[in-house]
Every structure is written in structure tokens, then in C-alpha cells.
Amino acid sequence: MRKLHPVSEVIEGAVAALGGLDRLPVEEAPLRLAAGRYSAEHVVSSRKLPPYPKSVVDGYAVRAEDVLPASPSSPVKLRLREELVRPGPKPAFQLGSGEAARIETGGYLPDGADAAVPVEDTVERGGSVLIYRRVARWENVSMPGEEYDEGITILERGWRIDGRRLAALALEERESVKVYALKARVLNVGDELLRESAGFPPYTHLLVEEWLRWAGFQVEETRFAGDDPEAIASWLRGGDAWLSVVMGGTSMGGHDYTVKAIESLSPRFMVHGVAVQPGKTACIAVAQDRLVAAISGLPVAALSTLELALKPLLERLGLELPRRPRVKARLARRVTVKTGLAGFARVRLEKRGGELWAVPLMVGGSGSLKSLVAAHGYIAVPEESEGFDEGEEVEVTLF
Amino acid sequence: MRKLHPVSEVIEGAVAALGGLDRLPVEEAPLRLAAGRYSAEHVVSSRKLPPYPKSVVDGYAVRAEDVLPASPSSPVKLRLREELVRPGPKPAFQLGSGEAARIETGGYLPDGADAAVPVEDTVERGGSVLIYRRVARWENVSMPGEEYDEGITILERGWRIDGRRLAALALEERESVKVYALKARVLNVGDELLRESAGFPPYTHLLVEEWLRWAGFQVEETRFAGDDPEAIASWLRGGDAWLSVVMGGTSMGGHDYTVKAIESLSPRFMVHGVAVQPGKTACIAVAQDRLVAAISGLPVAALSTLELALKPLLERLGLELPRRPRVKARLARRVTVKTGLAGFARVRLEKRGGELWAVPLMVGGSGSLKSLVAAHGYIAVPEESEGFDEGEEVEVTLF
Numbered sequence: 001m002r003k004l005h006p007v008s009e010v011i012e013g014a015v016a017a018l019g020g021l022d023r024l025p026v027e028e029a030p031l032r033l034a035a036g037r038y039s040a041e042h043v044v045s046s047r048k049l050p051p052y053p054k055s056v057v058d059g060y061a062v063r064a065e066d067v068l069p070a071s072p073s074s075p076v077k078l079r080l081r082e083e084l085v086r087p088g089p090k091p092a093f094q095l096g097s098g099e100a101a102r103i104e105t106g107g108y109l110p111d112g113a114d115a116a117v118p119v120e121d122t123v124e125r126g127g128s129v130l131i132y133r134r135v136a137r138w139e140n141v142s143m144p145g146e147e148y149d150e151g152i153t154i155l156e157r158g159w160r161i162d163g164r165r166l167a168a169l170a171l172e173e174r175e176s177v178k179v180y181a182l183k184a185r186v187l188n189v190g191d192e193l194l195r196e197s198a199g200f201p202p203y204t205h206l207l208v209e210e211w212l213r214w215a216g217f218q219v220e221e222t223r224f225a226g227d228d229p230e231a232i233a234s235w236l237r238g239g240d241a242w243l244s245v246v247m248g249g250t251s252m253g254g255h256d257y258t259v260k261a262i263e264s265l266s267p268r269f270m271v272h273g274v275a276v277q278p279g280k281t282a283c284i285a286v287a288q289d290r291l292v293a294a295i296s297g298l299p300v301a302a303l304s305t306l307e308l309a310l311k312p313l314l315e316r317l318g319l320e321l322p323r324r325p326r327v328k329a330r331l332a333r334r335v336t337v338k339t340g341l342a343g344f345a346r347v348r349l350e351k352r353g354g355e356l357w358a359v360p361l362m363v364g365g366s367g368s369l370k371s372l373v374a375a376h377g378y379i380a381v382p383e384e385s386e387g388f389d390e391g392e393e394v395e396v397t398l399f
Numbered sequence: 400m401r402k403l404h405p406v407s408e409v410i411e412g413a414v415a416a417l418g419g420l421d422r423l424p425v426e427e428a429p430l431r432l433a434a435g436r437y438s439a440e441h442v443v444s445s446r447k448l449p450p451y452p453k454s455v456v457d458g459y460a461v462r463a464e465d466v467l468p469a470s471p472s473s474p475v476k477l478r479l480r481e482e483l484v485r486p487g488p489k490p491a492f493q494l495g496s497g498e499a500a501r502i503e504t505g506g507y508l509p510d511g512a513d514a515a516v517p518v519e520d521t522v523e524r525g526g527s528v529l530i531y532r533r534v535a536r537w538e539n540v541s542m543p544g545e546e547y548d549e550g551i552t553i554l555e556r557g558w559r560i561d562g563r564r565l566a567a568l569a570l571e572e573r574e575s576v577k578v579y580a581l582k583a584r585v586l587n588v589g590d591e592l593l594r595e596s597a598g599f600p601p602y603t604h605l606l607v608e609e610w611l612r613w614a615g616f617q618v619e620e621t622r623f624a625g626d627d628p629e630a631i632a633s634w635l636r637g638g639d640a641w642l643s644v645v646m647g648g649t650s651m652g653g654h655d656y657t658v659k660a661i662e663s664l665s666p667r668f669m670v671h672g673v674a675v676q677p678g679k680t681a682c683i684a685v686a687q688d689r690l691v692a693a694i695s696g697l698p699v700a701a702l703s704t705l706e707l708a709l710k711p712l713l714e715r716l717g718l719e720l721p722r723r724p725r726v727k728a729r730l731a732r733r734v735t736v737k738t739g740l741a742g743f744a745r746v747r748l749e750k751r752g753g754e755l756w757a758v759p760l761m762v763g764g765s766g767s768l769k770s771l772v773a774a775h776g777y778i779a780v781p782e783e784s785e786g787f788d789e790g791e792e793v794e795v796t797l798f
Contacts, residue, residue, distance in 0.1 A: 045772075087589065088594055105654070146769075147768055148768045162609060163605060163608075163610055164606055164768070164771040167603060167768060171600065191486070199451075206568075207563055207566040210561060210562030255503070303563075323797060369546055369547045369566060374551065
């Protein structure tokens, strides 16, 4: 690691080496398992809803021209047909001139009818119905295509599939959808992780796995390896996951076992040293059309690299990642980051006199799980900035 | 349905009848399956990290008093011990006066040592090391509790479990956590759904199921029933899910099969008619300590009830629901809702001259899946408001 690479340079290099969405693996997902996945196809709607004119009132299907003279003082009398039109198939009969048919909300108008009169403007009498108010053509009717129409873009490649898009796919009678096969694997590196005697169990991988699931990945496995470039390289060559995340082994000064392992894959693209703080020892590489992200094993540094580098990289690739909520707040204390480094400052939010304040948590650095647990969110300090002053308005991204 | 009940009244009534978080069913979830669930316990941290003083540099563990006289021109010479301290268990030896021990970043200081000197300020020579710069007590050392400490609130009841909270639970050596057992079942009501000939497949339930999963529910089953109060009531009495969502059968005028079925359960609390637009025929009830939400079978009305009534109800109960991102935008066209009704206006977002505009989608009402698919989010119009004027700044909740 000689110099730190700006995040934008890392993103452009990795995306160029990956070759865009075209080169991502694709699989077919049944609709019930497609939520949260990214579409690998362009889907345009091909039908109309309602398919036929539909009554939006309980009342009578009529011909508008028949009831033109109707008024409260001088009703029009129509012959009542025997059928009751309920929601369901299109009625088989044709409404003749001078006829009315009982219809429920949601029922399709019979051929011949072009309006519906609400029940409150009518009186039924024997085999006929008196209409006390005229209706215009297609009044109280939902027209074909009003609820759903041909030619609507349901999905573009890279769009995240959510409930409303799933509903539209179901309406298109799709049982499955092509999605990107975004499998991920996680490796924890460190001799100390293999020893019980470290004094505490490993925990950062839970944070990383959950982040990956949030970002739409299927986490296939989490393994542990010692400080052994050969073992790490062998793990990297195995499996078929598109993304390999290695935690640990990226430090300078002889402890870069993971970096050596990645180099041994002869990656098409590789940077060691990313301008994010904390997390700057990260290593991002592309080998065999697959992405490798080697990040710190410390929780804050790991999350910082995922949020500030991996997330924008995936977005630049064309994936519509979920958005985190953001709030504006006034900064309670100055936050500084060396110019040239993107910063990841955890903050607590506090209401003070009706105003929202962001209180930076200065408790430790890369390893401070304490600051993550206590924080409500973080401020992303841009590379070109030195930070923010006390009292300045900042945008807080919520966890 | 005689009158519409304001959302706040529905929420207070239902929460009172439910009796708060205390009466929710609880289960034990293994950590790997706990993400996105709501904690049913209060968890406070009980350990320190690092557990012992830890070097944050590669170099030498020393006694600060021994190197007090050290300077670039006059180094202090210390006897070098044979051990190399690496990340892992606490060293078994004690550092004597005048001694130094090689230590890697992350290694725990041996007893006796109270500082670390970085390798760049030293020169090793035979069995000793020359220290060219003095260090203060605990310099280059991370102190116990700096990264993680006793007494931190990891979880309160009702908090949603995310990656950082999972990591903290793992560090506490927890293998599982008590969570609320929020199972949900979905029933689609409508004779027309049982007939192939409706012309299109059912689809709204996919939107509803996905919403329930987003809100932290485990969706156990989705069934279909005809317009038959007895069949609906029998389904409602079955299963052990805490939440039953029934779609359809809540309209006025004889089509309230679902409402009749709910009445037959002798619910402790029940309202039919909720002041949300669309979705006002909804029926919310509490029977046998379980919540029943009968909502429209039409997609926009269903989502409107879920977002504007069920979500705040669950929040009021004490569950920390996920937050949707919100953006401020200028309204491109007036949006009006009858006073007394909370409104759910779908909008598209457009950049116009650098400014974000929200364009209301006036295409149809309750059934307009088209408007949901085309929208970027919605504007929630408060009950007490008639809507918003053209040009007014509004808050758009993003899908």
C-alpha cells in the first residue's frame, strides 16, 4: 500500500473491469423469492385493467342516452333484466335499448351499456326501475386501462424488486423473473480468530453479513482462516459467488496476507488503500469477472468501507440499492477528517429546543463497536472536505 | 359502517385492547435469524473491549518510566525479551524493569508494560532495542473499554435488531435472543378470486405480503375464500398468528362479509371505517389478544391502510418499524383530500432546474396499480388538512 486511491477512482476502475451489468450472473427467481433482488430484465406491461368498462357503484348498468331525460321530478322507467352483474367474468348478455341491469361495484358492464346509475338515484318497481338522475356516457365507470395499462415499465435491469413491482409481475401472469445472482461469501482472516483464547468471540462478520443481505446479496458462507496467504487464495479461488468479502489481513507492514492472496489471483483490477477513514487499508479487486472486497476486521472500519466505497460501487454498476433514510441536523461539535479522505463519523441525534442536533461520537476509531451501537447514524464527510464546523447543518444517514 | 374513525382513535383503541408489548407472543431466535425482528428483552453489555490494554502499533511494549530520558540523539537501551506478542491471548509473562517485548498491532500488553513504542522510533541490536523517542504512560495503547464497554444498552424491548446490534450480541456470547413472535396470515376474500374467469390473476396479496415482511412479520400463509362470512370466520379462528390480514369483504351495502365474520368473533375492540383515503372501508379489530386488519383488496387502498393506519399502530404499540427515506419536494399540482380523512397521494419525482418537484398521479383511485408502479413515493396528507397547494413544499415518503 503506497498511496490511497480516491473512492471515485476505485469505483471507475472496478466497474470498468467488471464490464457493467451485462457480465453479472443471472438466474430465474420465483416471484415469492424475488423481493429485494435486482431485476436482470426489462419488463413492460402488456394488459389493461380493468379489461372492460367496470362499474364503480352499486346500481344499474344503463345506456346513457336512455336516461338523458331523467330528473328527480320526472324519472325514466327502464325494463329490468333478470341478471345480477357481480364482480367476475364479463356478462354474456347484451343490454338492449330501454333496459337496465342490476350491477355491483366491480362488475363489468354488459355490451350495450355505457354508464352506471347509483342505487340511491333509483327506485325498483316490479319488473322495471325508475331512474331519477341522468348520467353522462361512462359516468360511474372505470375505463379499460384506468387501473393498469399496456406499456408501463415494470422493471428495468438493476431495479430492486419490491411489493408493487411483484404485484405487477403477478398481474402479467409471470411466475418468475430474471434476477442477478448476487451471491456473496465472507472470510474472516486472523490467527487470533482460530484460537479460543482471544478472550472474546468474533463478531464483526455478523455486521458485514447483515449489510450484504440488506444490499440484496445471498450470503452463502462465512469461514475463518489464519494469517496464511495460501489458505486465503485457495478460498478465493473456490466457490461461485460473485462477491468475496475478506475481513482482515489488509494492513501494511507484513500483515497483508489477504492482499498477497488477492495478488496471486492475477486480478484484472486491484487497488490496495482506499481513501476512506476509517477503513483505508481496504483492497478492492476484480478477478475472473468477480469482485473481491478485502476490508478491515474491525467493525467501524468494515462498515465505513461498505457504506462509503462498496455501496457507491454497486450503484455505479447499475444496481438500485435500498436508500437509507437521512435527516438534517445541526452539528454539536466540529468533525474533522484529513482532506483527501472520505470520513465516516458516527453521531447520536438529540432534540434540543425543538431542533435536531447531531452529536459526534469520538469514542475510539476503527474498532469502536460502542460508537456504532450508541449511534443513530453517520455523517459522510466528502473526500474534498476537511469536515464540518460546530453549528453547521449536516445530513445524517440513519442506521 | 356508519362513520369513519380517525386513525388516532383506531390506534389508541386497538393498542389499549392489545395491552401493549407485554401481551405479545415471544420466541427465542438464533442470532443468524434475528435480523429484522423486534427484541422482546432488554440487553445491556457486560464486558470490556479490549479486555486488557492493547497496542495500536507494531513495535515494542515498554514501561513508560524506563524510556522517559529517550530522545533521537540519546536513545535508551532496553533488554529485548524473546517473546513476540501477537493478537491473541494475554501474554503469560511479566515485563520487568529495563525490558522491552516485541508486540504487533492488536497484541495485549504484558503485565508490567504501560506503553508501546512504534517500530519506526527504534533500532534492534542483538539482544536489545534502542528507543529513540519517549512515550507517555498508555501512549499507543487502546485502553480496556475503549471499543466496547459495560453498561451499554444493546437492546430495549421493541427495538429492531440490525447488524450492529447482532454484532454486540455475538460479543456478549449470546447465541439467541428473545424476539416478538410476529406471525401474520393473509386471506383474500372474493367469489371472483375463486373463479378463473375473472380475466386476471389475483395480485394485491403480493404487495401486502411484502409489506408485512418489510414490517418484520413472518408471513405464514396466504389463502383465498369466497364471499362467505362463515368460511372467513373459521379461517380467523384458526392458526396461531398474531396478525390476521383479510383483504376484501369490507365494503358497505351487504358486501361486508369480512366485517360480519369479525363481528362473530366477539372482538374486544372493533372499528369498521377508518378515516384514510383510499382505504376507508378498513376494519381493525382485536380478538383473543390478536390483531385483525381487514383491508381493501385493491392495491392502492390496501397500501394506504397499511402505511397510514397499521404502521403507526404497530409503532404506538412500541415496535421500532423500519423508516422509509423521505425527501422534500415542491408540489407540481394541488392535492386535495376531504378534511377529516388522511390522504395517500402517489407522486412521481422530477428534477426541474435543479429543484425537486413532486408530480401527483391522478390516475384512478383505490385500484390503480398503474399509479403505484409509476410513483416514486407518496405524500401523506394529515387528517386535519385539506391537502397541499401547487408550489408548496411537501415531504415525499419514498417506496
